Amino acid sequence: MDTPVPVSVPLKSCISPQEKAASRTCSFVSGVCWLFLIPMSIAFFGIPVVLLLVKLVSEAYLVRKLKASLVRVRGSQFPVIHQAYEDCRKALGIRDDVDIYIVQSGELNAFSLGLVRKRLVLLNSIALEGILQEPAQLRFLLGHELTHAALDKTFAGRFLLYRSPGFKSGRESTCDRAGTACAGDDNAACLMLKRLLVGNGLFQEVAEEPIMADGDEAKKG
Numbered sequence: 648m649d650t651p652v653p654v655s656v657p658l659k660s661c662i663s664p665q666e667k668a669a670s671r672t673c674s675f676v677s678g679v680c681w682l683f684l685i686p687m688s689i690a691f692f693g694i695p696v697v698l699l700l701v702k703l704v705s706e707a708y709l710v711r712k713l714k715a716s717l718v719r720v721r722g723s724q725f726p727v728i729h730q731a732y733e734d735c736r737k738a739l740g741i742r743d744d745v746d747i748y749i750v751q752s753g754e755l756n757a758f759s760l761g762l763v764r765k766r767l768v769l770l771n772s773i774a775l776e777g778i779l780q781e782p783a784q785l786r787f788l789l790g791h792e793l794t795h796a797a798l799d800k801t802f803a804g805r806f807l808l809y810r811s812p813g814f815k816s817g818r819e820s821t822c823d824r825a826g827t828a829c830a831g832d833d834n835a836a837c838l839m840l841k842r843l844l845v846g847n848g849l850f851q852e853v854a855e856e857p858i859m860a861d862g863d864e865a866k867k868g
Contacts, residue, residue: 651783651832653738653790658797661739661825666817676809710765713748717769720747727779728770728789735790735829745796747789749775756843757788759796766796777847783835784842790829794822 745766752771760767778784827836841850
């Protein structure tokens with residue numbers, strides 16, 4: 648059986664139709680919010696500056712704390728994960744470095760952060776324990792989170808003060824599409840999504856059709 652390899656695709660090509668449709672409304676509402684915030688910032692100059700300084704200092708402290716208490720993925724530290732990260736960056740055309748850290752946690756999940764000018768992806772240890780021998784699933788997880796870091800933690804991402812439920816759902820679809828391209832295998836992507844839903848022990852028992860039907864039912868609300 649051939650080993651899946653990442654599919655090179657520009658990140659913009661992964662944007663889901665749902666996100667594209669919802670982004671217009673979110674951009675308009677966010678633009679109106681900024682039109683009110685900018686004059687208020689000028690009128691009450693001292694307050695926004697103080698709040699910004701407090702935010703930057705607290706974020707810088709958190710970055711230092713994370714670096715001191717977590718294990719960072721490097722070429723010499725967890726080389727399998729680091730290689731999967733490099734493969735995903737190359738496949739999606741992401742040039743900026745993203746620091747990858749491993750969190751000792753029993754929650755099967757991963758998430759991205761944008762602090763000060765650093766972009767971080769935190770991988771929970773339990774999620775990695777089930778997929779270190781499954782490179783395609785590992786790349787899906789990394790590709791999904793790297794896409795969040797590339798789209799959410801940028802100036803354009805921070806501009807969107809308002810994000811509708813439709814936009815958030817569309818953004819998750821975008822990240823899944825990018826993760827699937829990194830995985831290079833649709834089946835591996837599905838298996839990783841099942842792991843995230845029910846864990847490493849039960850994911851093989853999950854049937855896809857009922858899950859899809861439940862998702863459609865949830866969207867009606």
